[in-house]
Amino acid sequence: MPRRQSDRQSGPITEQEIDIRAVMGCTCMHLRRATRRVTQLFDRLIEPAGITSGQFGLLARLYAAKLRGETGLPIGVMADQHGMDSTTLNRNLKPLLAARLVDEGPAPGDRRVRMVSLTEAGRERLASTMPLWREAQRRVDDALGPEATLALNDLLDLSVARLAD
Numbered sequence: 164m165p166r167r168q169s170d171r172q173s174g175p176i177t178e179q180e181i182d183i184r185a186v187m188g189c190t191c192m193h194l195r196r197a198t199r200r201v202t203q204l205f206d207r208l209i210e211p212a213g214i215t216s217g218q219f220g221l222l223a224r225l226y227a228a229k230l231r232g233e234t235g236l237p238i239g240v241m242a243d244q245h246g247m248d249s250t251t252l253n254r255n256l257k258p259l260l261a262a263r264l265v266d267e268g269p270a271p272g273d274r275r276v277r278m279v280s281l282t283e284a285g286r287e288r289l290a291s292t293m294p295l296w297r298e299a300q301r302r303v304d305d306a307l308g309p310e311a312t313l314a315l316n317d318l319l320d321l322s323v324a325r326l327a328d
Contacts (some may be wrong), residue, residue: 225281235280
């Protein structure tokens with residue numbers, strides 16, 4: 164049975180328990196708002212390519228692996244690179260698999276590990292999306308300035324490294 168306000172053992176909620184000024188300074192809230200704004204910009208500009216900015220990032224990671232001579236990336240490695248769990252990554256990969264932009268199969272050395280690789284159609288989609296992505300990146304650079312954009316990216320990379328589990 165749900166507890167009612169009158170059931171609280173500690174008494175009424177005080178203003179000290181909900182410091183709204185502190186909450187409004189929440190780093191997570193600021194990052195989420197900025198992330199939504201940037202994601203909306205990129206998604207809007209690359210939409211004609213038929214993929215989202217998140218899908219673009221997945222294709223780009225797989226292309227980078229291909230350039231390094233890797234046949235693909237294990238699901239767990241990709242999830243770590245994108246800062247998400249494997250379940251979320253699998254959900255994000257489904258439309259790319261359906262469109263045959265990526266392929267999946269067992270890893271050569273360990274058939275228990277699922278590998279994802281970029282198909283030729285995926286490489287072509289990535290290449291055709293590049294001018295749209297460049298325009299989105301140019302708009303961010305123009306809005307923030309190139310130095311601020313580089314500083315922001317460096318700070319975000321530092322944050323990811325220092326806040327790792």
